Amino acid sequence: MNQRDISIDILKFIAVFLIINSHMDALYPKYKMLATGGAIGDVLFLFASGYTLFLSNRKLRFDNWYKRRINRIYPSVIVCAIIGTLFSEKQYITLLSMGGGGVNLS
Numbered sequence: 736m737n738q739r740d741i742s743i744d745i746l747k748f749i750a751v752f753l754i755i756n757s758h759m760d761a762l763y764p765k766y767k768m769l770a771t772g773g774a775i776g777d778v779l780f781l782f783a784s785g786y787t788l789f790l791s792n793r794k795l796r797f798d799n800w801y802k803r804r805i806n807r808i809y810p811s812v813i814v815c816a817i818i819g820t821l822f823s824e825k826q827y828i829t830l831l832s833m834g835g836g837g838v839n840l841s
Contacts, residue, residue: 750779
């Protein structure tokens with residue numbers, strides 16, 4: 736059994752922190768430059784994930800790998816969506832505004 740590489744976990748933590756922080760520009764109204772680093776975080780996270788996939792010796796089929804990802808990611812996505820909806824200031828969310836289609840219905 737291979738030991739877990741803590742340095743990759745730290746790199747992923749830093750990447751996730753940078754990504755989340757880049758979405759928090761409302762917390763820094765006077766200092767918007769503090770809410771940067773999202774692109775760097777994306778690159779770091781994708782690098783670390785690709786590195787761990789490259790080093791893994793498991794021979795998973797793509798469909799099994801995809802099912803594992805869905806089962807691992809979507810429960811937290813659903814919980815975050817529910818919490819975000821409950822605590823949202825706006826009582827409606829339009830698909831066009833979420834997709835950035837450039838159409839403003841309000």
